[in-house]
Amino acid sequence: MSEMNGKSEIEKKTSQGIEAAAAANKPLTAEEQATAGFFKQLLGFWVTFRTMFKKVNTVNYPEVKEPTADRFHGRHQLNRYDDGLEKCIGCELCAWACPADAILVEAGDNNEEERFSPGERYGKVYQINYLRCVFCGLCIEACPTRALTMTNEYELADDKRDKLIFEKEDLLAPLRLGMIPAPHPMYPGTTDTDYYRGAIKGPHPDQEVKK
């Protein structure tokens, strides 16, 4: 019984609320508009006057730089394994995924003298045309080895068209401490599968190329 009462009360309140909302939405009569409209317009003057003393939203950009959102789509980066070998295998999936046709990949064969990535092939030519790129991130989703990711860097303006076609050396991630620049052999006693599983945690002294 009490439950029933409670329900009906809620219903009553809801219907009241709806009525109130309907009343609020009801168009004003001409008289109400004439009186309320005049004062509301004066209120508008107060709003603009008050806004003058508010904090401005503008960021003084070149001097002040605000950090982007964590997952902001910026310039691309070609990553490396922890021993310095490149992750890109030249499969061209990124180029195929690209809706703007901004990526060009040409694969090359790895051999025992010159190895850039674990496995058979590596990205010999890798270009991203930032005049075409729309920063949609489909290339990142397509990449099977997480070789291609995006950084937060957004300052991609230049005064020449060809400066905005980024080559492989512009896109490659910097070498971190201990990494050996490719080309060099794989970690001794491992296969490419170990690389893909993330088993390689650093370089081995044998990997250094003797000159």
Added chain:
Amino acid sequence: MSTSQLLGTDPGWIILVKGLIVFVFCVLCTLLAIWAERRVVARMQMRLGPNRVGKFGLLQSLADGVKLALKEDLIPKAADRIVFVIAPVISATTCFISFAVIPMTGRVSLFGHKTAMQLTDLPVGVLYVLAAASVGVYGIVLAGWSSGSTYPLLGGLRSSAQVISYEVAMGLSLVAVFIYAGSMSTSEIVAAQHHWWYAVVLFPSFVIYAISMVGETNRAPFDLAEAEGELVGGFHTEYSSLKFALFFLAEYVNIVGVSALATTLFLGGYHALPGLSFTENWLGGWFTMVWFVAKIAFFFFFFIWLRGTLPRMRYDQFMKFGWKVLIPFSLAWIMIVSTLRVMSQRGTSRAIIVAFTGGVVLLILLISTLFESSQKRAEKRDELGDVPPPSFPVPDLARFTNSELEQRNV
């Protein structure tokens, strides 16, 4: 010695120097006004505005001017070349010449010569300003017509119609000032406001002038002559480079001009604010120019504030407001003012003046009540469905349920 007598003793070179000062003053005012407008409107929209060129971006308008001058000067193929070139010149010159009669300072010494910072003091000075403004309309009309293009033509027609209709209201609002000052000379009107500003004594006139000066200068919310969405740029759509710069200059000098006229006629001109007149005695005649500029700045801030607050009006609303509200209202106000003036000059007893004022107030109340009740009756007629069915086909709204109507956004 009155100001006109004082100005009569000016040698030619002093007049030249004063002309130069007036010109430089107008141009400087324009540069600063554009900067101030952009900065203040930006603040009202929580932006910073131009702050790169010079300290606080103060040189922004100068840089823009240089940029405009260096741009390619295009004359459309369909344009009437001669008129097309003359039109901006007319606009820019007429706005400057109205400054000749504006008193900027009281008595000053210019290179050791006793004078006042006013080029000339015509006995019909204010009429001269109105005349100059009317000639300025030619610039707009000719620019719109000679462009040989649709949008400029429409924009030119709109703004000339606007300027002409609001000039009527403006002229009428000034009549009360003439009646009270007993003169049309600007310097004498300033002198006549020694005790009370006309903005206080003739407050309705001041309000009408303030509204019509916004209409007169084609500024927001009355800037429908340049309504971007409808008319691109209005009469100056086809203009580029220096010719466009001249129109730009003319617009801002016009704003400064109407503000200066408002200052002269209603806010006591170059005199100090009430209670601060000691500054004039202590700091000398040139200091009155500071008061003059401050009062202009006040009006200019009002212009910016309007622009930052109000949306643009529709053309028919604007015309209706000018012809059906401002002009009848100012006509009635002039009648009242002139009656009161004649009464006080003839020494009519106070009782009659009070009775007259009371009668006027009662009459206004009566008219407004009648107007309201007629409006109510019209509303009732609408509610009763006295409206004839439209001659064009309409969807049968009764067929739809409420939710369907909501979905269709009817």
